[in-house]
Amino acid sequence: MERTLYLYDGKQEEMKKSYDVIVVGAGAAGMMAAITAADKNFSVLVIEQKKQEGSKILVTGKGRCNITNDTDSAGVMKNVMSNRTFLYSALFTFPPSEIIRYFNNIGVATVTERGRRVFPKSGKAADVRDALVKQMRKSKVNVLKRNKVTSAIKGNDGFYYVNVLNDDNMTDCFRCVNLILATGGMTYRSTGSDGSGYELAKKLGHTVTELKGALTGLLTKEKWVAETMGLTLRNVSLTVKKDGKALYKEQGELLFTHFGISGPVVLTASRYLLDTDYRNTVAVIDLKPALEYQTLYKRITSDMEKNASKKYANSLDALLPKSLIPVIIKLSGIDPDKVCNQISREEKTSLVKLLKNLTLTVTSGMDIDDAVVTKGGISVKEINPSTMESKISPRLFFAGEIIDCDALTGGYNLTIAFSTGYLAGKSVYL
Ligand SMILES: Cc1cc2nc3c(=O)[nH]c(=O)nc-3n(C[C@H](O)[C@H](O)[C@H](O)COP(=O)(O)OP(=O)(O)OC[C@H]3O[C@@H](n4cnc5c(N)ncnc54)[C@H](O)[C@@H]3O)c2cc1C
Incomplete structure (x- = not known):
């Protein structure tokens, strides 16, 4: 040889x-x-x-x-x-x-x-x-x-x-x-x-x-995600919808990044979007999947009673991770300076809706080089x-x-x- x-x-x-x-x-x-x-x-x-x-x-x-x-x-x-x-x-x-x-x-x-x-x-x-x-x-x-x-x-x-x-x-x-x-x-x-x-x-x-x-993070139109960059939510529910129809729904770990969302539950969701275009696609995050609407409403009401004289902006510490609070305050449309005992039933209801349906507009997946597989x-x-x-x-x-x-x-x-x-x-x- x-x-x-x-x-x-x-x-x-x-x-x-x-x-x-x-x-x-x-x-x-x-x-x-x-x-x-x-x-x-x-x-x-x-x-x-x-x-x-x-x-x-x-x-x-x-x-x-x-x-x-x-x-x-x-x-x-x-x-x-x-x-x-x-x-x-x-x-x-x-x-x-x-x-x-x-x-x-x-x-x-x-x-x-x-x-x-x-x-x-x-x-x-x-x-x-x-x-x-x-x-x-x-x-x-x-x-x-x-x-x-x-x-x-x-x-x-x-x-x-x-x-x-x-x-x-x-x-x-x-x-x-x-x-x-x-x-x-x-x-x-x-x-x-x-x-x-x-x-x-x-x-x-x-x-x-x-x-x-396949298996990539998802880019979103909303720029606020960058404010929460690095935040991992361990147990949220993610629903990805196209033209109003749910393509994927799962509970798991989600990560906010400078461009959008990632983490295991998002990577998996992206695989279901691979053969579609991204028009009219949204990612709906339920931040409190373990709590039904009514239960979450009661929880928020009780938190606000405890914080009755505090400003709304300072009342969500027990409910949400720190970096997400300013985002939720802004998206909820409730005056951050309002004291908790003045927050109306309607405002609390819309806050519940927001926490159960935090919606992001998905614009695309990522480049093949950034994909897992x-x-x-x-x-x-x-x-x-x-x-x-x-x-x-x-x-x-x-x-x-x-x-x-x-x-x-x-x-x-x-x-x-x-x-x-x-x-x-x-x-x-x-
Ligand atoms: C960030 C990331 C995290 C992941 N995490 C997981 C995980 O935890 N669990 C899981 O199951 N999967 C995971 N995967 C997927 C998994 O890593 C791959 O599917 C798997 O490693 C593929 O193995 P492979 O041997 O086929 O290819 P590779 O591991 O890519 O190996 C191919 C090799 O071929 C060499 N090569 C290519 N062309 C040539 C050439 N022309 N001449 C000589 N050498 C060449 C390359 O240098 C490379 O070393 C992950 C992937 C990524 C990117």
Whole structure:
């Protein structure tokens, strides 16, 4: 077998040029595929364009990495928004229970939180990434970092030839029997998922469906949101309506940002708006979902009786977070200087209505780069769901977000990456 000297992580190393398996992309899917293939005694090379593996893992779950969801495969599928049945085999072969067991076995103790979301006990996404990197080393996976795969072609001899360009603008070529494309989607491009994998797949004969950023914050017309920037409301109810019709309603965590609203409940809502335009779209926030109108009215009345001689502007401390009070005061239209015992029944009623229906005009979602996940990708019609092998080019496999599958928040997207990565790695053959 041909060998060359190669500068690898600052050291000159002898590097094979021919492998049983080459994996493009050292993300969640690529690393899982590589480990699984190497554990079958195949020689494996992972090629990664960034200087470190798993850059995207580090930003997941706000740096805590929501690894998976402690549900069964059917439970994951319910949260998959595109091509859920395609994932049946992958999710049954490597379901969340196996993902949890796998990480526990490689030294990542896990904890299950609200919504059955599974996180590393340490609270550090880096521990998930580091455990996979360590496991690759243990399984004797070769990793070539700082090298971008610029093209991959199938030779007449049946091998795939993979061309790379490194940080120093040097090119090289590697050969393999099985090629796994695990280059991710198009979001958070600084983590390396720059969409170049789609071009590699197209050149190998595959179709890429329309790409959109799914799970984003929502931009709003109202500028007051910026005044509350950074405020997280843990348990509000959000209804998104288009042309007066509710498209989505859920209770959960919402974050005010400088541009509009975000947080888990908003990200999920955005997925339901992806295939619509944003005309006549509003987000209605119920700030007090646990209190019926009458109960909230009584509560406000009682608060105002307690504050009878105080100004209205100083009477809402017990009801609302500090940064939201000036906004609500303004939107309620009640004179802030009015003393509480002079506030009328009508005024209290309209305040109740406002708190139960804080309405924002949604103008759009955000740019694909700011999205959590990519909707669209390699057409599932061209991939064998039982193996992740291409139906067009034998021994070409796909894993992770590059595939036209996306899911809601809750650990489901990493589950897709791990499950499809595992299945692709398990399915390579000589
Ligand atoms: C902010 C944020 C938070 C998230 N939080 C969660 C969460 O908590 N739970 C969850 O389930 N999901 C979460 N997701 C989604 C999840 O991170 C992704 O769906 C998942 O990481 C996709 O894994 P992947 O391996 O397919 O792709 P990626 O992780 O994107 O990996 C692809 C790799 O391929 C490399 N690459 C690309 N092209 C080339 C090339 N031409 N040559 C060489 N290398 C290349 C890239 O550098 C990259 O390292 C989050 C996403 C974001 C953006």
